[in-house]
Amino acid sequence: MNSVKLLAAAAGLALAACSQPATDSASGDSEAAAEARVVNVYSARHYSSDAAIYAAFTESTGIEVNLVSANGDQLIERVRADGERSPADVIITVDAARLHRAEQAGLFASADYSDLASGIGANLIDPEGYWVSFAKRSRVIAYSNDRVQPGEIATYEDLADPRWEGRICVRESGNAYNQSLLAAMVAHLGEDGAQAWAQGIVDNMAREPQGGDRTQINGIAAGECDVAILNHYYYAMMVNSEDPAAQAAAAAVTLFFPSQETTGAHVNVSGAGIAVNAPHPEEARELIAFFLGDYAQRAFAEMTNEIPVRGDVSWDNPTLAAMLPFTEDSLNVSELGDHNETAQRIFDRVGWQ
Structure with a gap:
């Protein structure tokens, strides 16, 4: 599936997710509200691939994505300033230095991503478990x-x-x-x-x-x-x-x-981590797992020409494929x-x- 088809498919998923029949009773409404699941994503990325991924994630899990976008440094400052009141569940940014900056500011919860990161190089995971890479450049x-x-x-x-x-x-x-x-x-x-x-x-x-x-x-x-x-x-x-x-x-x-x-x-990354004060940590973990899954990894390769962190995913991008494979720096990012x-x-x- 090429990038245009991938985005179109995701748009269709989003439309379908927004077109579910409404419940007829007040009790049905209250039950739906009680069961509603959300994840608040603070992201410094602005790529079409991510919009497609969020739509597919909602269709697959029923979890709605609330997205807050800003550039990397503004994003870090916003979450830091909000402190314990921050609604952020997942923090996503580009470049290892910004991930480090967010970590040093105490914005990430330490987590074990080993069960999600099968097949991903150890150099792409924070040694302290604060964040994990999902795309390389x-x-x-x-x-x-x-x-x-x-x-x-x-x-x-x-x-x-x-x-x-x-x-x-x-x-x-x-x-x-x-x-x-x-x-x-x-x-x-x-x-x-x-x-x-x-x-x-x-x-x-x-x-x-x-x-x-x-x-x-x-x-x-x-x-x-x-x-x-x-x-x-x-x-x-x-x-x-x-x-x-x-x-x-x-x-x-x-x-x-x-x-x-x-x-x-030299390899740099985009990465994500669970926010230290995340109100929805389970949903946050599910989203990060989705970013490491087949659909998202394919989207990164096909829609933004990024290199997936997993080497076992099939994708269709002849221009990117012509560049690969290559020997990358094993330095932990x-x-x-x-x-x-x-x-x-x-x-x-x-x-x-």
Whole structure:
């Protein structure tokens, strides 16, 4: 089932769920109210896949989803400020550093996700049981088909070589994905090694950091740079786009997963945890289980080009399938949050805007 069909099916499920016949008696109404189940989801994600998943979850379980959306930092602050009064049952956010931030703020209840996470890599589960990953994205390298030869770059470290001076496009240091990539470099190389790498990237930039990940691909296509750092799914979005300009830009570059013979390609995640003051913890756990189930894992691959955390789920997305498999970094993603502050200090020191 392709992404359009998957979303349409979910929309049909939602419509069916909203079209159940009403009870005829007052006692029937009171019984229905007493049995009504809800889950309050606070999410920093804004993807169509999630809307489809919520609709399918309600149809499957009868549990209504009340969704509150905000960006990652605003979401964390809102739940923190509400304290014990917070109605949040599930907290969902993007990037391991934000998951770490929410954990440090005491927003997650410690839980055992082992029974839900069969087949999921141990590096994708918080060691303390505060959250579990449900979708992956890799920070990869794209290069010009015309100005870079295959094999000229093999690792992230290669980008710091002076031969790439004036040839790299990348986003600003405030971007969470760049922060987590540098945090991974801290874990692997130590603070001094990571700083030397970041300084090399700054020295090799073709322009000031700017825009989003698609901006970097467009920069290569326009000849502004030869190499860029980006998340894999932005490339897939451009390949699958109905915009001819986006398709042409994607066709001008080659994307690859670096460091296959060393650390493996850097991986970041979207994750979820049960809120510490959740009024509906059982429903929260059911929703997280659903996010790790076949339907949701397929939706992530087909609708948002994310990589499912479970490798045993079938899905249909030729563009994503063409990128896989790859060797990923086995570093526990919780360490990305542990080293986030160090990464930010390094960015400041080297002048990565």
